[in-house]
Amino acid sequence: MLHLIGTYLPRALRYIVWDPLWxxxxxxxxxxxxxxxxxxxxATPQLLEIFEKHQAHATFFLRGDHAEQHPQIVRALTAAGHTIGNHTYSHASAWKVHHSEYAEELSRATEILNGLAGAPxxxxxxPFGKFTPRTLIWCKHAGQKLVMWDVLPCDFVAGITADQIARRTQRFMRAGSIVCLHDNHKSRQVTPAAMRELLPRLIDSGWTCAALPAEQPVPKESVPLLRSE
Ligand SMILES: [Zn+2]
Structure with missing residues (x-):
């Protein structure tokens, strides 16, 4: 049920809140x-191996504190051609902390990630997909595009199987879909296994798995309204 809400709600919201990339x-x-x-x-080294095997790429939204603990994994991600993004320093919720604290979380993570990646x-x-108008303003000033998703397979839910994650992704994806998954302690047992199932299937049916462009966020003017298939 949650994966239906998490997938269809963003699809409706993007017509109202058009600034984020959905x-x-x-x-x-x-x-x-x-x-x-x-x-x-x-989880992350497993994903690195799977994506390398299938010559596929992805985007990793990293926590600043986790990047500090595992700098070699951040470097391995960028060296392998994956894109990294900001997921705050300690997974703060924009709806729970004061904006000044949230801005500090974003800036601190930016500094760490820029230093490790050698590029902005x-x-x-x-975190939690929760943002406010001030989050969007911060992003604009920092030259970072806020990215949501239009497919949420809910790999963080207790009891979910790798097969369910792979099937939900295939069921809901469309051209250009952004799929929100996790590489954390909760999902490490299932998400890499789901990718082991999913990637060869996608590639066999003519799909490419790409990372968001490393350099240039997509300006909103250039994003056409996409019809639903
Ligand atoms: Zn998160």
């Missing part, structure tokens, strides 16, 4: 898999 303007079979909360010493971070995903 889906990439693609007409071809390109899928943008994204992983939040890493780097995780178990251009994408931001708010």
């Amino acid at each position: 889906r990439m303007p693609e007409r071809d079979k390109v899928l943008y898999l994204t992983f939040d909360d890493g780097p995780d010493p178990d 971070v251009r994408w931001m995903r708010p």
